[in-house]
Amino acid sequence: MSNKSPDNKIAGPSRRDMIRLAGLAGLAGSVTPLAMRPAYATAEAMQEAIRKVVGEATVTPGKVKLEIPPLVENGNTVPCEVTVESPMTPTDHVQAIYVFCEKNPQPNAFAARLGPRAGRPAIATRIRLADTQTVIAIAELSDGTFWSDSTDVIITLGACLEDLI
């Protein structure tokens, strides 16, 4: 197993080393191998991406429902469904739906624009998740307010950072 993790400027240890280190850490109870993970996006990068979308507006939890299985074996294809409570009238409808992933190399997953003609605001797709993380869905309503929902997802096999053999 090579250790050419993307965006990792300092050559990290191999997986075998990590396992050894983890074992040592377990014994010594002091060193944590967490610091040597590949450079995924961070919670800050996600907040920044969210700020780009919502601007100065506050994001309130509610109205949005993000459905992802809580335990996923293969992060390469994870079913993801976002539904929003809205009457979808010309004066009161969902304008946009965004999904962000905390620990993917890039925090954005998709950005959808819809209008009153959608009838029922629901989008389903399949996303990639690089690691166990929190996924956030944000909906923008026609009155300019933003609503969100978040889900913690446990990933057994992460996506897209594996090297080709």
Place this chain on the structure above:
Amino acid sequence: MARALINVPASAKRGEVIAIRTLISHPMESGFRHTSTGERIPRDIITGFVARYNGEEIFRVELFPAIAANPFVTFNTVATESGTIEFEWSGDNGFSATERRNITVE
């Protein structure tokens, strides 16, 4: 031409909310992977998808590398009138695909 699967009901009642399911074959190479020699594999993804109902845009989505290979997108729309729904995908390296489906609204 990429293969696309599209599910649109052939007929619907006026005002009914219909679900549209689309899937297109595409590797969605994220640009974050490397070959065994350490070279980064360049990004090759579908970046945009638009649906138009008799020429009027009803749905648009911007896709990022976090979308799984063979992008699958479902959304809803109100069946307003008989006609054609056009689906257009666009992406890196000049990727472009267009499909049309007819719908009869009673």
